[in-house]
Amino acid sequence: MIKTIDEFVTYGQEGFSWMQTKNTNRSVIQIKNLSKTYPPDFKALNEINLEIEHGEIFALLGPNGAGKTTLISIICGISNPTSGRVLVNGKNIISDFRATRAIIGLVPQELTTDAFETVWDTVSFTRGLFGKSRNPAYIEKILRQLTLWDKKDDKIMSLSGGMKRRVLIAKALSHEPDILFLDEPTAGVDVELRKDMWEIVRGLQKTGVTIILTTHYIDEAEEMADRIGIISKGELILVEEKSTLMKKLGKKQLALELQVKLKKVPKKLKKYKLELVNDGNCLIYTYDTKAKHTGITALLSELSDAGIKFKDLNTSKSSLEDIFVNLVKEKT
Amino acid sequence: MNIEAVKAIYRFEMARARRTVFQSIVSPVISTALYFIVFGSAIGSRITQIEGITYGSFIVPGLIMLMVLTQSIANASFGIYFPKFTGTIYEILSAPISSFEIVLGYVGAAATKSLILGLIILATAHLFVPLEILHPFWMLSFLVLTCITFSLFGFIIGVWADGFEKLQIIPLLMITPLVFLGGTFYSISMLPPFWQTVSFFNPVVYLVSGFRWSFFEMADVNVWFSLAMIGFFLALCMGTIWWIFKTGYEIKD
Known part of the structure; x- marks a missing residue:
């Protein structure tokens, strides 16, 4: 068992060197020395280094306030980094933001949806926002996959929480992203729907989508992830293959x-x-x-x-x- | 340029206007009709003509400006504030869209709505009073420029506001008084000299004056000066919005 902070650091460093030597050319996201400080001096992220591999499901675990959402927000362009850099498909998220954002889909933690729009309109809106021309057949396919087709003409305000969560996923998928961020996708979702979500995520992975999910449901990470990162107080304390992690630390x-x-x-x-x-x-x-x-x-x-x-x-x-x-x- | 994104925002905002047609169109038109009844009939019966123009016709450009200004600000400020309020702004910020394109979508839609409203009010006014537009091109130019400029201003308010009170405070406490005191219902030349001087510090005077000139060739200030003032305010708003996106003020952490 790892017992001291120094051991954690050493362990983490071993993890990074392993990643860098093994799969650098497959990395779809590269995060280098990323920090975020909120005024006056709250360090939400501290020198984060991480690489996400193409086609994997990466689970970022951490308690509330650990910096999971901040990290995702920076990669997606919602928040500005204080220092460090992030490359998506080898392109900088700031200088080449159009190319990087176009291939990213984000399902936010909160159920932030328009209340008065219909499901169809809101999903179509997101597709347009990401620069894609209208494609009713594709939108229909997503809505059917997410069992939203019957609700396509319903106003979002009339949907249940679980359905709203599906709408957010549909919106995130509307522009056919290569990378999907799921920020606590099953928070507040009942067990049945959670399992449905897991199935959806697995299905997406099979189509080649790289998935990064944050969660504080350990069973979710255990069930879904190929690799796991643990973040605490803005620091990535380890990154490891799930099976190896279980073996090493179990x-x-x-x-x-x-x-x-x-x-x-x-x-x-x-x-x-x-x-x-x-x-x-x-x-x-x-x-x-x-x-x-x-x-x-x-x-x-x-x-x-x-x-x-x-x-x-x-x-x-x-x-x-x-x-x-x-x-x-x-x-x- | 992400044209699809601009179109998406534009369509979204126009759809919102269609959903709220009573608030967006019917309500301002009813207000204008009431102004005609109150000012045109009650006051107009005492002020028969101003520089050869009947009072009812005289107030038409001012009334259009009043509605266009307030609605441009309301439409644009609400358009960008509401996603902030509901949290859906994350979509805009995470999309491959530049700040110019965001502004183009939101301000373009707000300005379009105001322009449509202005033209509807003009048509409504025509039912009450005889109207002849001597310089239609200038009239349309002033109208379009005012719609764009004040939609930009509304966008700034929407970004700045962190609550519904702030969203209302500038339109209610600044714009409405400035419009009412900006020669909407009277000519500046009708005021005592001291108040004439004070009025020239009111930017709305230049908008109303220039717009009125395009109808009747009658103005409180030179039409080119009016145009320059709109241009100045337009540049000021654009500069502020550029700064907002550069710094992420009230939008990004």
Whole structure:
């Protein structure tokens, strides 16, 4: 497990060097030393370095106020950076903003829609705004995919929250973007709709769209993402492939259900940092999957020597949520 | 140039006007008719003619200016303020569109609406009083320039405003008094000398005077000076908008 900030930094640096050497030529977004300071001196982003690869789903995790939306806003042109630069498809987002913005779609966090427009009109408006000529067939295709076709003539104000969220996605897709930003796409959305959203996102990925989603629902990142970045207090504390991250940082727990309950853990076993739970009926041993020796054999042997017998055992793996909480907690 | 984006904004704004036709067109026309009844009939019965023009006809250019000015500001300020208020401004800011194109879309639509309104009021006025436009080209030029200039001004107000009160404060507390005191219902020459001098600090005087000249060849100030003043105000508004987009004032973080 990573235990100190220095370890995080080292870990992060390793992550960046890995990215730069492995897939630089596939990067669709390159962020270099990006910082954003709000007056008088609030650093919303601090020296962010990140590369997003073509066709991947990248999840940016972080608590509220971590800087996720600020980062997206800068890439999309809604907010100005204080320093650093961002390249989209190799082009600068400021000097070549037309080229970069034309291939980006954004689904904002808030349900910011026109109230009095119809679904069809608002989606068509966005397509025009991004420089595309009218294409009713394409708009129809998107609305059908998002199950909005029946609502195409309805005013947005008459739609439910979930439907409004779909409208925002339809708007973001209306100009056939190569990159799609989803800023907390399932915030406030019920479980069923959330799963629908995940399906939509997966479908988009299959068509070659690169997807960057921010979320603080860990299960969403775990379910969807190819890679995960964790941001806290404006700093990107790590970027890693989801599977590697789970492997590297994931801890496992061995739960031993005892035949006879214990009042306390014997002193001899202190080095294993066992937890006695379930009213003394269960011992929990947490071990590092990366370690050369997990200590399980020795523990079981010492338990036997101590006359502690168990009737069942099972292991469980820590979730991304545990990893995230640990990282952010230690960082703060 | 992102023509499609300009067209999209323009169409969007014009569609909004169509949805709110009562507020955009019917209401100003009714107001104008009321002005004719109150000023034209009540006051006009006492002031029969001004420099050979019947009072009813005399106030027509001023009334058109009054409506065009206020509606240009209202249309353009609301057009850009509403996306800020609802948050949909994110779309505009994240689109591949330059600040010039944004202004062209919003101000173009606001100016078009005002121009249509001005022409409707002119037609309405024609029902009440006899009208002859001696210089139609000048009349149209003044009208178009005023629509554009005050739509630009409205756009600035819409960007500056951070609430509905601010959105209303300049039109209500500045524009309306300036228009009423800018020779809409009287000739500046009818005022005592001191108030004549004060009136020349009112920019609306030059707009009304120039516009009235195009109808009757009758003006409080030279028509070229009126044109220069509109040009100056137009340049001032354009400069301010350029600065707004350059700095991101009240639009971007």
